[in-house]
Amino acid sequence: MFALSLGDDGAELCPLPPWQAEEFLAHMDRGRAFIGRFNGLPDVVTDPASSRAFLEAYARKEAADAGLIRAIRLDGTLVGAVILRRLDVAQGTAEAGCWLEPDAVGRGLVTRAARRLIDWAVRERGVHRVEWWVSSGNAPSIAVARRLGMRKEAVLRDSHLHRGERHDEEIWAVLAPEWTAGPAADAA
Numbered sequence: 001m002f003a004l005s006l007g008d009d010g011a012e013l014c015p016l017p018p019w020q021a022e023e024f025l026a027h028m029d030r031g032r033a034f035i036g037r038f039n040g041l042p043d044v045v046t047d048p049a050s051s052r053a054f055l056e057a058y059a060r061k062e063a064a065d066a067g068l069i070r071a072i073r074l075d076g077t078l079v080g081a082v083i084l085r086r087l088d089v090a091q092g093t094a095e096a097g098c099w100l101e102p103d104a105v106g107r108g109l110v111t112r113a114a115r116r117l118i119d120w121a122v123r124e125r126g127v128h129r130v131e132w133w134v135s136s137g138n139a140p141s142i143a144v145a146r147r148l149g150m151r152k153e154a155v156l157r158d159s160h161l162h163r164g165e166r167h168d169e170e171i172w173a174v175l176a177p178e179w180t181a182g183p184a185a186d187a188a
Contacts (some may be wrong), residue, residue: 003073006112016071016081018059021052026107028059028077038138039099040162058083065089072113079104082113084121092128092176094121098144105140111147118148118179128176135160136168145172149182150176 003012036042061067071079080100121127134141150172158166
C-alpha cells in the first residue's frame with residue numbers, strides 16, 4: 001500500500017512506519033555485516049526495541065518536516081532504504097543516505113530510489129541543495145553519488161570514527177538547478 005514503483009522488476013519505494021520494526025530488524029540481521037562496513041546503523045538496531053525506536057525517530061522527523069525514511073522493497077521484501085537524514089526546508093538543504101542488503105546489490109535499486117527521493121525533495125519541498133556524505137572507502141556509494149549527478153565538494157580527513165577506526169568522509173552534493181536540468185532527474 002502507498003508504494004511507488006521503481007521499475008518493472010518488482011522494486012518499490014514504500015513508507016517504513018514503526019509498526020514494521022520486527023521486519024526492519026530481520027532486514028538488518030540479514031545485512032548486518034555488509035551494511036555495517038561503512039554504516040553505523042547495524043550497531044544501533046540490535047533488537048526489537050531499538051528497531052522500533054529508530055523507526056519512531058524517523059516518524060517524528062517526518063512529522064516535524066525534518067527528515068524521512070523510505071523502504072526499498074523487492075517483490076515485497078524489505079531489502080534496503082533511502083533516507084533524508086536531515087531536511088531543512090527553510091534553509092533549502094537536505095542530506096540523503098542509503099543502505100542495501102548484499103543480495104539486492106547490483107540492480108540499481110539505491111540509485112533509482114535515491115533519484116525519486118531527491119526529485120521529491122527538490123520539486124515538491126523546494127530543497128536547493130542535497131548532500132551525500134560517504135566514507136572515502138565506500139566505492140559503491142560514491143558511484144551512486146556520481147550516477148545521481150552529484151559533485152564531490154570536500155574530503156573531511158579522519159572525521160568519522162566508525163568501530164574504532166577513523167575514516168575520511170567525502171561530501172557530494174547536487175543543487176536544484178543542476179538536478180532539474182540533468183539526466184539523473186530525467187530518469188526519476
